[in-house]
Amino acid sequence: MKLALRELRRRPGRFVTATVILTLIASLLMLLGGLLDGLDSGATSAVLAQPGDVIVYSSGSDESFIRSRIDPDLRGSVDGVEGVEGSAGIGVAQLGARVPGAGPRDLADVVVFGHELAPDGVPPLDELDAGTGWADVSLREDGVREGMTLELGPRRTPIEVAGFVDGLQYSGQATLWVDPDTWRATLNENRPGSGLADGVFQALVVRAADGVDPEQLAGWIDDATDGATTSLSVEAAAAAIPGVEQQRSVFNQIISATVGVAVVVVALFFALLTVERIGMYGVLKALGARSSTLFGGVVLQAVAVTAAAALLGVVVAVALDLAIPAGSIPYELSPARVLGSVASLLVAAVIGSAFSLRRVLRIDPASAIGGTT
Amino acid sequence: MTTPTLQLTDVRKTYEVGGEEIVALDHATLTVEADEMVSLVGPSGSGKTTLCSIAGALLRATEGRVCVAGRDISDLGPKELARFRLESVGFVFQSVNLVPFLTARENLMVVDELGGRRRRRDARKRADQLLEELGLADRADNLAGQLSGGQRQRVAVGRALMNEPELVLFDEPTSALDTELGEQVMELIRTEMKSRGTAAVVVTHDDRITRFTDRTVRICDGVVEA
Numbered sequence: 013m014k015l016a017l018r019e020l021r022r023r024p025g026r027f028v029t030a031t032v033i034l035t036l037i038a039s040l041l042m043l044l045g046g047l048l049d050g051l052d053s054g055a056t057s058a059v060l061a062q063p064g065d066v067i068v069y070s071s072g073s074d075e076s077f078i079r080s081r082i083d084p085d086l087r088g089s090v091d092g093v094e095g096v097e098g099s100a101g102i103g104v105a106q107l108g109a110r111v112p113g114a115g116p117r118d119l120a121d122v123v124v125f126g127h128e129l130a131p132d133g134v135p136p137l138d139e140l141d142a143g144t145g146w147a148d149v150s151l152r153e154d155g156v157r158e159g160m161t162l163e164l165g166p167r168r169t170p171i172e173v174a175g176f177v178d179g180l181q182y183s184g185q186a187t188l189w190v191d192p193d194t195w196r197a198t199l200n201e202n203r204p205g206s207g208l209a210d211g212v213f214q215a216l217v218v219r220a221a222d223g224v225d226p227e228q229l230a231g232w233i234d235d236a237t238d239g240a241t242t243s244l245s246v247e248a249a250a251a252a253i254p255g256v257e258q259q260r261s262v263f264n265q266i267i268s269a270t271v272g273v274a275v276v277v278v279a280l281f282f283a284l285l286t287v288e289r290i291g292m293y294g295v296l297k298a299l300g301a302r303s304s305t306l307f308g309g310v311v312l313q314a315v316a317v318t319a320a321a322a323l324l325g326v327v328v329a330v331a332l333d334l335a336i337p338a339g340s341i342p343y344e345l346s347p348a349r350v351l352g353s354v355a356s357l358l359v360a361a362v363i364g365s366a367f368s369l370r371r372v373l374r375i376d377p378a379s380a381i382g383g384t385t
Numbered sequence: 386m387t388t389p390t391l392q393l394t395d396v397r398k399t400y401e402v403g404g405e406e407i408v409a410l411d412h413a414t415l416t417v418e419a420d421e422m423v424s425l426v427g428p429s430g431s432g433k434t435t436l437c438s439i440a441g442a443l444l445r446a447t448e449g450r451v452c453v454a455g456r457d458i459s460d461l462g463p464k465e466l467a468r469f470r471l472e473s474v475g476f477v478f479q480s481v482n483l484v485p486f487l488t489a490r491e492n493l494m495v496v497d498e499l500g501g502r503r504r505r506r507d508a509r510k511r512a513d514q515l516l517e518e519l520g521l522a523d524r525a526d527n528l529a530g531q532l533s534g535g536q537r538q539r540v541a542v543g544r545a546l547m548n549e550p551e552l553v554l555f556d557e558p559t560s561a562l563d564t565e566l567g568e569q570v571m572e573l574i575r576t577e578m579k580s581r582g583t584a585a586v587v588v589t590h591d592d593r594i595t596r597f598t599d600r601t602v603r604i605c606d607g608v609v610e611a
Binding site: 014015018019022023291292295296297298299300301302305377378380381 | 434437438441443444464467468470471472476478479482484485486487491495496498499528544548554556588
């Protein structure tokens with residue numbers, strides 16, 4: 013092992029090519045991960061921030077807020093289910109918003125969220141007046157400022173921006189958090205065909221009692237309502253947003269392929285180095301070195317080179333995160349993503365270097381003294 | 386009477402090549418006493434390297450008994466042979482083969498690092514002592530590539546002696562050196578072996594270096610001549 017580390021220290025030039033290529037792969041991996049997380053967050057963050065464990069839709073709605081209707085009777089049934097600690101109504105209206113100062117056809121896409129209970133990161137309802145709302149910070153890119161009045165939908169329903177909330181988007185669109193009456197009025201004015209009576213919400217956010225599994229509670233709720241509801245845990249509801257699963261699947265396949273390329277790079281590079289070292293390994297084996305010791309050195313070098321490349325990749329990814337203006341590209345670099353990428357690269361290094369094992373095992377110590385076979 | 390350091394008895398080594406049996410060593414018998422230096426001389430392909438490899442626990446004999454330092458190693462497995470080499474045999478190879486990115490001292494210490502058994506401070510002390518004996522004290526921190534051919538071969542001799550072996554095998558130790566340097570190295574080898582009472586086998590096809598050894602054994606077509 014010391015031998016392998018000394019070679020890294022004294023002959024760094026030998027490992028530059030692999031380090032550069034692996035740094036590019038690490039950067040790409042983190043960029044892809046950051047984009048996936050950014051897109052995912054842009055699609056699901058408003059749902060994931062809900063202050064509950066289960067989202068209840070009406071059956072036949074395909075887990076879509078727009079198609080779902082929960083009337084007070086149904087809500088009463090849900091609230092009566094054992095394991096339900098409480099529920100809060102929620103509803104959305106996807107509309108185009110006219111921003112003062114912007115062109116007449118330059119609409120900002122906004123999802124108006126009517127809510128009874130403020131999600132994480134949104135001030136409580138009692139801090140919000142009727143006709144006002146908290147806007148997602150991404151609306152700043154569209155020129156929205158605090159105190160500004162947006163005109164929503166074809167009926168130009170005015171809603172004043174009371175302030176901003178951070179990172180709450182739905183299906184790739186900015187959100188505007190208003191009280192239930194403002195939301196219902198906005199929806200009824202602009203989407204008369206989807207209008208709702210007082211007390212009716214599109215969905216319920218249900219809090220589970222302590223120790224109750226949300227997945228299990230979702231089943232109990234649907235059983236109790238005789239199939240009038242379709243309930244999902246908050247995570248499952250986020251995944252059910254159209255396009256989210258497909259997006260995750262495509263990105264994860266690309267990320268897996270990138271890790272696969274890292275395995276190939278490590279395998280080829282260290283196989284080549286092992287071929288170059290056959291003479292040296294033969295001598296070391298003749299002196300008494302075991303194959304496991306020599307192979308351990310190869311793995312150690314592969315892991316060290318990959319770790320250095322991963323570290324450089326993290327620097328690139330973080331620099332990119334700082335350089336990208338907020339809201340311009342859906343790029344979100346989380347510590348979990350960085351750690352996951354580094355870990356997958358290190359696993360790739362171990363797997364890649366394992367391709368040299370057979371070659372190391374086959375080196376005959378007798379070859380050190382002139383080749384006898 | 387002391388036990389011989391190397392005792393090959395009726396050793397045979399064969400290889401299968403294209404379904405045909407090639408005899409590399411044919412019932413070879415050789416005894417090397419402790420403190421004895423033996424030249425093994427023969428033309429290319431005569432089997433001297435094979436005999437040296439078997440004596441050094443690098444190869445297993447097809448038939449016959451091989452005893453080194455009083456231990457029968459004929460039936461040892463690869464791991465046990467590696468351990469045996471690490472502890473009991475020293476090698477000096479034809480093409481020197483120092484680890485290029487290590488200093489002279491580290492090339493000596495690598496034997497201990499491979500074994501992982503001696504304390505680093507002890508190994509360093511012993512390496513420095515050997516380099517001093519070999520006239521390389523001022524080159525201890527030089528990388529292998531910064532040493533001359535003769536200095537490299539002297540480091541290789543030091544490496545072979547690091548584990549205090551009972552038998553040292555030299556494979557054409559002067560073939561890469563000019564005549565004068567070759568003679569200096571052989572003189573050094575003889576001095577070091579004799580001062581330690583270590584048995585040595587020097588494989589060569591150069592009759593000129595046989596004068597540095599106690600006895601010459603000739604080998605031809607795998608047959609050791611009496």
